[in-house]
Amino acid sequence: MKINFFKYQGAGNDFILIDHTASPLKDIDNELIEQLCDRRFGIGADGLMFVTQHEQYDFEMHYFNADGRLGSMCGNGGRCIVAFAKHLGIINKETNFLAVDGPHYARISENGEWVDLQMIDVDLITNDGDAFVLNTGSPHYVSLQKDLKNFDVYHTGKAIRYNETYNEKGINVNFVEDLGDHLFVRTYERGVEDETYACGTGVTAVAMAMAKHKNQTGHLKTDIKVLGGDIKIEFDYDGEKFTNVFLCGPAKLVFEGQVG
Known part of the structure; x- marks a missing residue:
């Protein structure tokens, strides 16, 4: 089966993005993700993300590390997935989406190449x-x-x-x-x-x-x-x-x- 993908980068942090809005995300092949992220035998990336639908938000972000495992929040990945969502026509100038660490707000430039992503509050160092x-x-x-x-x-x-x-x-x-x-x-x-x-x-x-x-x-x-x-x-x-x-x-x- 052919998989359509998009390669994005945010300050050199690069990602494979896949539109999964047409069907639910299930049965993830972690070995395939690791292979796709491999820089010699795959596309090459620091991580891979799926965009899926969500009833309460514009979309949901699912991030996997280059080792194929489900990852924690990725900030540059979050900015890239916002740009991807604009490319797909899901959003326009701003968005509220869901990630693994909770909801995020973001605003994006008219050309879709600069993203301001709101991160979580922090009270413990x-x-x-x-x-x-x-x-x-x-x-x-x-x-x-x-x-x-x-x-x-x-x-x-x-x-x-x-x-x-x-x-x-x-x-x-x-x-x-x-x-x-x-x-x-x-x-x-x-x-x-x-x-x-x-x-x-x-x-x-x-x-x-x-x-x-x-x-x-x-x-x-x-x-x-x-x-x-x-x-x-x-x-x-x-x-x-x-x-x-x-x-x-x-x-x-x-x-x-x-x-x-």
Whole structure:
């Protein structure tokens, strides 16, 4: 059976998207998802998403990691699926959709290539040594580093992701360098089990961790550079809770095709 697919990327974080609005989502072949995401033997992607219908929302997002397993929330994936929904004619300038971590609101540019995605509120940040640990829809570990350009993200991130504290469920590991007018972030992602060009929930977690680290409050805007481009984060922070959180960045169609 032929499967129609669309390939999207958001700041280099790339995804396979499949329209499943015509029938219910069932009997997912996890091995096939892993194969499709393989960069040598498949289409190649950090993850795969299905768009399905929902009675109370514009659509529902189902996200699977590159290892074929059902994933937690993916921020850049959320932005890309909003762009895909506009492409399909499901939405126009804004949307309310359902993801694994609950409802999300998003607004999209006229050309469909820039999406502002509202993320969940966060009121808990803990510490693991000098690092910060929080959940922005997915669990994240945030560590400040110097000379991040030359830092060994893969081996250091993998060691943290699989250590005794996080091994059972895993954690996404973010390294951040404060460059004054912007933050530079690199991320090792669980499920992909490698460094990715961007991580939406990750940069959101980094912006929050840095606001707490610097004792900043109010309506805050943070410019972040990742390997795949530029992302903006904004939120309100009263010293205890992060609200009105938006992950803003590009979401672009790369190509479409058939497989199978």
